[in-house]
Amino acid sequence: MLGAASRAGGRLLRGVSLPTRTAIRQSSGHEMKPGDNLPFSLDNPYKLTLYFTLFFGSGIGIPFLAVRHQLLKA
Template identity: 45%
Template sequence: MTGRLGMLTHRIRQFSTTMVRQGGHGRPGCPGENLPINLNAGKFKITMIMTLFFGIGLGAPWLVVMWSMVKGK
């Protein structure tokens, strides 16, 4: 039993490490390489993109609640 369990854990560990190694885009290990925006675009542009991204994501539920409350009147 221990032999089979050890072999199974070895195969799982080997599979997961190869998936991590093959799964990246661009240069592996470079921070920001897998982001959908260009980090070298400038601080103002990145700030506007991130504000828009998080503003829509975090503001949408509040807008839906406000719309449903106004619609109920």
């Protein structure tokens, strides 16, 4: 019973063709290199280091600042 349903579905989709990944990539108009879809630039290593330090430093430092605030408040 399941085989008959899959054969019928195969006959319905026989003429349908989906765009391939290469056709989508070629139709974009320009070549994309790794890192083009990131919200920050990878071209300047010093700026990238500063961004990473601020991002991870704020996440690691906030709990310590919260504890310091609570201890000074008491």
